[in-house]
Amino acid sequence: MEVLKIATAGSVDDGKSTLIGRLLYDTKSLTDDKLEAIEKTSKQKGYDYLDFSLATDGLVAEREQGITIDVAHIYFSTPNKSYIIADTPGHVEYTRNMVTGASTSQAAIILIDARKGVIEQTNRHFFINNLLRIKDVIVAINKMDLVDYSEERYNEIKADFEKLMSKRDYQDQKITFIPVSALKGDNVVNRSEKMAWYKGQTLLEHFEELDRKDIYNVGTPRFPVQYVIRPKTDEFHDFRGFAGKVYGGELSVGDEVVVLPSMTRSKIKDIYFYDKKYKTATRRSSVTITLEDEINVSRGDMLVKAGDLPTIDKQFTATVSWMDSQKLTVGGKYVVQHGVNKVLAKVENIHHKIHPDYSGIDTSITALGMNDIAQVTFRLNKPIFYDSFKNHRTNGSFILIDNQTNTTAGVGFIN
Amino acid sequence: MSIVESELETLVGVNESNELEVLNNNALENEAIYILREVAAQFEKPVLLFSGGKDSITLVRLAQKAFYPAKIPFPLMHIDTGHNFPETIAFRDKLVKELGVELIVRNVQDSIDQGKVVEETGKYSSRNMLQTTTLLDAIEEFKFDACIGGARRDEEKARAKERIFSVRDDFGQWDEKNQRPELFDMLNGQIELGQNVRVFPISNWTELDVWSYIQKEQIEIPSIYFAHKRKIFLRDGFIWSAEDDVVFRAEDEKVEERMVRFRTVGDMSCTSAVLSHADTIEKVVGEIRESKISERGARIDDKRSEAAMEKRKQQGYF
Numbered sequence: 069m070e071v072l073k074i075a076t077a078g079s080v081d082d083g084k085s086t087l088i089g090r091l092l093y094d095t096k097s098l099t100d101d102k103l104e105a106i107e108k109t110s111k112q113k114g115y116d117y118l119d120f121s122l123a124t125d126g127l128v129a130e131r132e133q134g135i136t137i138d139v140a141h142i143y144f145s146t147p148n149k150s151y152i153i154a155d156t157p158g159h160v161e162y163t164r165n166m167v168t169g170a171s172t173s174q175a176a177i178i179l180i181d182a183r184k185g186v187i188e189q190t191n192r193h194f195f196i197n198n199l200l201r202i203k204d205v206i207v208a209i210n211k212m213d214l215v216d217y218s219e220e221r222y223n224e225i226k227a228d229f230e231k232l233m234s235k236r237d238y239q240d241q242k243i244t245f246i247p248v249s250a251l252k253g254d255n256v257v258n259r260s261e262k263m264a265w266y267k268g269q270t271l272l273e274h275f276e277e278l279d280r281k282d283i284y285n286v287g288t289p290r291f292p293v294q295y296v297i298r299p300k301t302d303e304f305h306d307f308r309g310f311a312g313k314v315y316g317g318e319l320s321v322g323d324e325v326v327v328l329p330s331m332t333r334s335k336i337k338d339i340y341f342y343d344k345k346y347k348t349a350t351r352r353s354s355v356t357i358t359l360e361d362e363i364n365v366s367r368g369d370m371l372v373k374a375g376d377l378p379t380i381d382k383q384f385t386a387t388v389s390w391m392d393s394q395k396l397t398v399g400g401k402y403v404v405q406h407g408v409n410k411v412l413a414k415v416e417n418i419h420h421k422i423h424p425d426y427s428g429i430d431t432s433i434t435a436l437g438m439n440d441i442a443q444v445t446f447r448l449n450k451p452i453f454y455d456s457f458k459n460h461r462t463n464g465s466f467i468l469i470d471n472q473t474n475t476t477a478g479v480g481f482i483n
Numbered sequence: 484m485s486i487v488e489s490e491l492e493t494l495v496g497v498n499e500s501n502e503l504e505v506l507n508n509n510a511l512e513n514e515a516i517y518i519l520r521e522v523a524a525q526f527e528k529p530v531l532l533f534s535g536g537k538d539s540i541t542l543v544r545l546a547q548k549a550f551y552p553a554k555i556p557f558p559l560m561h562i563d564t565g566h567n568f569p570e571t572i573a574f575r576d577k578l579v580k581e582l583g584v585e586l587i588v589r590n591v592q593d594s595i596d597q598g599k600v601v602e603e604t605g606k607y608s609s610r611n612m613l614q615t616t617t618l619l620d621a622i623e624e625f626k627f628d629a630c631i632g633g634a635r636r637d638e639e640k641a642r643a644k645e646r647i648f649s650v651r652d653d654f655g656q657w658d659e660k661n662q663r664p665e666l667f668d669m670l671n672g673q674i675e676l677g678q679n680v681r682v683f684p685i686s687n688w689t690e691l692d693v694w695s696y697i698q699k700e701q702i703e704i705p706s707i708y709f710a711h712k713r714k715i716f717l718r719d720g721f722i723w724s725a726e727d728d729v730v731f732r733a734e735d736e737k738v739e740e741r742m743v744r745f746r747t748v749g750d751m752s753c754t755s756a757v758l759s760h761a762d763t764i765e766k767v768v769g770e771i772r773e774s775k776i777s778e779r780g781a782r783i784d785d786k787r788s789e790a791a792m793e794k795r796k797q798q799g800y801f
Contacts (some may be wrong), residue, residue, distance in 0.1 A: 354516035
């Protein structure tokens with residue numbers, strides 16, 4: 069079954085939780101006991117409609133404050149596809165959660181309140197989805213019931229958003245506009261009778277018909293070695309298998325490969341998935357590879373095709389999204405985790421802060437606070453093997469770990 | 484042209500006879516294998532928490548796949564409430580023998596005997612809560628730094644926010660407001676001495692995903708998951724086993740014999756059955772597909788209050 073992960077972004081009161089609840093309800097994904105709990109609580113609160121947001125707002129603190137404060141995952145499926153929704157909060161202070169949710173998603177929904185139109189928050193949501201290079205983005209113009217299902221209002225908002233689109237860095241991003249009412253159920257799963265003027269797909273139809281090629285591009289294979297398998301049994305006495313996940317393109321038996329950083333050449337002997345051998349392993353498969361020659365390979369090394377080397381360097385510049393309350397400063401030392409590889413890094417320079425609402429840059433800053441996004445140059449204690457993020461989402465990204473607290477303090481996208 | 488690698492892809496293999504073979508379309512399986520390998524690589528003393536239930540049995544199969552042809556490089560541990568279905572224990576012992584891995588068993592009864600916990604009494608008494616103390620003691624005893632569990636985000640609302648690598652402090656507590664962000668595939672397992680990480684490789688699976696996988700892989704599971712004749716009694720709309728004296732039953736609660744199966748196999752005292760005639764895996768998968776009651780709806784401990792799970796997790800429950 070195909071799995072599609074969708075990130076959602078919206079401001080407080082844009083009706084994001086209601087939209088997700090509506091998706092669950094109209095795809096008949098809410099079970100009787102969950103529906104019963106929603107009905108019970110809605111009644112207690114004195115609502116005259118079902119409060120679908122109760123289906124998703126998980127933590128007690130959220131229920132008390134009536135807001136979503138962290139990334140929550142919601143699951144539903146159609147006969148066609150399995151869906152995972154990463155519900156990320158949309159307030160200013162939670163850029164980090166939006167970046168987190170978007171990092172594992174292949175599609176995104178940006179919600180706009182039809183009464184308010186494009187607001188500063190919308191810019192941020194769009195900026196982040198574009199920064200993370202999400203290929204398929206839906207702009208859902210919600211609460212159409214409150215603007216009399218007006219086509220004119222819809223077109224106004226669409227035109228405002230299109231102005232924003234000219235500013236984006238990743239121009240290949242596909243953007244689709246859909247007028248919806250999550251509360252009343254228009255154009256979410258079922259077509260709206262009130263908006264006959266809209267001829268496009270409903271939200272669910274759009275995702276159902278998304279093809280793999282709409283969300284992925286063919287890339288170049290990178291195989292970071294996670295773990296070395298040495299069974300030391302009689303049957304597999306000399307077996308040395310390199311376990312990892314194939315990122316980018318595909319790898320086949322007989323391919324000439326280079327092991328980084330030793331630059332040793334060899335050929336792929338076997339590709340195992342569990343107890344079967346295969347000729348080719350495609351993207352995202354967790355396989356075990358053996359090589360023709362006995363060479364030393366350990367965790368953090370990388371297998372790439374000969375003639376297709378990444379950049380090997382002890383320095384790089386990246387767009388960093390900072391997620392920690394402790395500031396990032398010039399001279400600060402962190403652990404860079406690049407895939408499964410870890411190296412020590414020092415902040416060489418903070419070039420400028422990028423305002424995530426497309427209002428420009430700030431060159432006067434010397435430190436990064438929580439939710440700041442900036443261009444930063446790092447120097448490493450040993451070389452890593454990277455691609456630019458725009459060419460390779462996995463091999464072009466890294467996280468920064470604070471060695472004192474061990475927390476994941478930020479994420480970076482290499483230029 | 485931009486080259487963005489796929490998040491979730493098919494593993495298409497051509498076998499040695501050169502016949503094109505689509506091995507599987509299971510992105511979730513590839514993700515789980517990746518996570519298990521990260522655990523083996525990043526931690527010194529990992530352990531797989533094994534309850535004998537379908538989720539932990541699925542985890543064991545995934546671990547076999549992750550490390551083949553080597554054995555699973557960590558032991559299994561069962562926190563035994565003493566209230567298990569006998570079928571589960573027999574199944575557990577057989578599986579461990581086949582795998583050739585170490586099994587550690589720690590008993591809630593011992594924690595009770597040592598006076599560390601007090602047994603609940605009354606109509607809704609259960610040992611489910613008491614497991615926490617026994618688990619935390621065992622983690623300390625063996626100095627485990629990573630505990631792999633079969634929890635899934637779709638089970639319950641508070642679980643939906645759980646990380647794949649979830650850090651617990653010295654007291655086993657979960658600080659839900661201060662969780663590490665998890666970006667792309669990268670898992671940060673760096674911890675301080677005394678802390679440990681709970682790892683959830685099948686976080687993104689749904690109940691149906693697990694059942695479909697068991698069917699496809701032809702994984703053996705304990706017999707109580709299939710419809711069988713059992714002496715039961717009804718209370719508050721739930722069906723309870725009356726075959727053992729673990730579940731408290733009042734005099735006026737009438738025993739009858741029905742065809743039932745269990746959807747989870749937790750502590751008997753808080754695991755209720757559903758009426759069913761599904762006696763094969765195909766029929767069970769069919770039933771789940773049609774089912775209108777969520778899996779945890781059959782567990783009474785979550786019904787105690789809407790925030791029940793979140794509270795238990797903060798205290799160190801799995």
